[in-house]
Amino acid sequence: MSVGPRMNWRERGACRFEDPELFFPLGESGLSLLQIEQARAVCHRCPVLRECRTWALRNRECDGVWGGMTAKERRAAAGRGFGGRGR
Numbered sequence: 001m002s003v004g005p006r007m008n009w010r011e012r013g014a015c016r017f018e019d020p021e022l023f024f025p026l027g028e029s030g031l032s033l034l035q036i037e038q039a040r041a042v043c044h045r046c047p048v049l050r051e052c053r054t055w056a057l058r059n060r061e062c063d064g065v066w067g068g069m070t071a072k073e074r075r076a077a078a079g080r081g082f083g084g085r086g087r
C-alpha cells in the first residue's frame with residue numbers, strides 16, 4: 001500500500017513485517033489482552049512510535065493498536081486533552 005507524504009513514517013514502522021491482524025484485536029479484554037501486548041511489544045521497538053501515536057490521536061483513529069496505544073487508551077488520552085487537531 002502506498003502512503004501519502006503525511007504518512008511516510010508508516011514505511012519505517014516495525015509492523016510492516018508483522019501480520020496486520022495482530023494490531024486489530026477483536027476487543028480489549030480476555031484473550032485479546034495477549035494480542036494487544038504482542039502488538040504493543042512491536043510498537044515499543046518501532047522507530048516511528050511517536051509519529052504513529054500522534055497521527056492516531058490527531059485523526060481519532062477508532063480501531064486497533066497504533067503507537068502502542070489501544071483505541072480505549074486513545075479515547076482516554078483525548079479526554080485529557082491529547083490529540084487535538086490544533087497546535
Ligand code: SF4
Pocket residue numbers: 010012013014015016023042043044046047048049050052053065066067068
Ligand atoms: S508504532 Fe506500532 S503501529 Fe505504529 S508504525 Fe510502529 S509498529 Fe506500526
